[in-house]
Amino acid sequence: MPRVIYRQPDGSARTVHVTAGETVLDGALDNVIEGIIGQCGGAMNCLTCHCYVAPEWRDRVPPPEEDEAEMLDYVVVPGPGGRLGCQLHITDALDGLTVQVPIAQLPDDLPETD
Numbered sequence: 001m002p003r004v005i006y007r008q009p010d011g012s013a014r015t016v017h018v019t020a021g022e023t024v025l026d027g028a029l030d031n032v033i034e035g036i037i038g039q040c041g042g043a044m045n046c047l048t049c050h051c052y053v054a055p056e057w058r059d060r061v062p063p064p065e066e067d068e069a070e071m072l073d074y075v076v077v078p079g080p081g082g083r084l085g086c087q088l089h090i091t092d093a094l095d096g097l098t099v100q101v102p103i104a105q106l107p108d109d110l111p112e113t114d
């Protein structure tokens with residue numbers, strides 16, 4: 001089963017196994033990865049699954065489809081390698097894929113609401 005490594009802004013990382021065909025979001029939710037939330041369940045309208053693919057993996061993942069690419073314009077902190085985790089499907093060839101969780105999605109960084 002392919003492994004996905006989720007790096008946090010504090011430098012910590014967790015390696016989890018994700019069934020081929022599932023997504024980076026699925027792996028995060030199944031393993032309670034902080035900062036990847038997936039509020040819309042993969043319907044591509046919440047952007048809370050945003051993550052950055054590590055530089056060494058960017059040319060090995062398939063490029064975003066047009067809809068995903070359009071939505072990436074609206075993430076809180078766009079950046080190189082930015083993807084929607086709900087659209088990034090894991091394959092055996094992506095064993096070891098490493099993604100960075102955006103600091104803007106961590107609970108301590110979220111704005112307080114009344």
Ligand code: FES
Pocket residue numbers: 025037038039040041042043044045046047048049050084085086087
């Ligand atoms: S889970 Fe909502 S956009 Fe990916």
